């Protein structure tokens with residue numbers, strides 16, 4: 125046994141976050157209000173997008189994002205449309221697509237980047253294709269530039285689920301800003317933590333307004349003056365409860381936003397620390413033939429360190445457990461392998477060879493926004509014993 129414990133997830137809060145929560149409680153305003161608006165403005169500014177809409181989770185950001193695309197005026201999504209998706213992502217990348225009656229076309233991932241193999245986009249395309257969902261896995265940018273061009277060339281919507289890759293960059297552009305909609309998660313242990321939370325970003329005012337209405341009951345109350353969504357009546361009594369869309373209630377709370385404002389300020393330093401740890405991990409494992417680690421595309425914000433082993437993962441996992449090193453499957457694994465898939469209308473674009481290999485032989489260990497040199501050295505020593 126050793127005295128280095130290496131956890132999968134870690135807290136990134138300091139006293140400032142606790143003080144921000146106390147201020148919210150003292151203010152008496154706990155439900156969605158001015159702090160959420162302030163966080164949205166700061167988030168949009170940091171990522172260079174026109175609009176941000178905060179939600180209670182990244183999953184909810186995906187849900188209201190997909191819903192909004194069904195209600196826009198021009199070229200809306202329709203039930204039965206096809207959507208190109210990667211084989212590996214989190215369950216709630218896919219679930220809203222199923223819930224809105226879309227058909228999924230799964231494309232395998234590249235084994236080294238773990239992101240969608242964009243060389244297969246042409247094969248995935250059919251006359252029914254209406255949207256691509258791009259996901260950058262665990263901080264490592266997908267070929268978002270290629271997906272953006274492909275979407276533009278074929279008149280497709282580009283939806284970017286960036287819930288795992290806040291602050292990553294490709295060609296100097298932040299991930300989460302390539303799509304018509306880009307979503308983020310601020311769940312505990314993500315790049316910033318607001319306990320639970322998510323953000324939808326877009327440059328399209330109509331999509332922002334749709335998302336704001338669908339986020340809160342489908343009402344008009346949070347919409348800006350001059351919105352294109354409806355004609356307000358000159359009657360406050362009626363407008364206070366005017367429902368224009370089939371919405372949900374997936375609002376965040378003031379506490380989430382207040383903490384988010386503190387965390388957003390710390391994000392550049394936290395990403396820098398994650399990247400220092402990544403450099404050390406790459407140095408120790410980059411040339412090690414026993415493992416496939418993620419090949420960095422652009423600038424990763426390194427959520428964690430993935431490894432695919434060539435032989436017995438079971439044996440490796442036992443060693444990690446015995447030595448107190450946390451690990452888990454890569455994101456949600458290869459999604460068509462889960463029982464939930466029986467509820468989906470989907471086709472596979474060829475074999476999911478790499479997705480399956482990552483599912484069967486892969487795992488990840490944590491990366492955190494502080495120095496992990498000892499932990500990564502310890503990981504190396506444990507794996508050398510295997």
Ligand SMILES: Cc1ncc(COP(=O)(O)O)c(C=O)c1O
Pocket residue numbers: 181182183184186213214216217259285286287288308309310311321322455
């Ligand atoms: C790719 C992806 N999409 C969506 C989500 C959902 O985010 P949340 O946990 O905030 O609901 C996650 C969660 O980590 C994710 O990895």
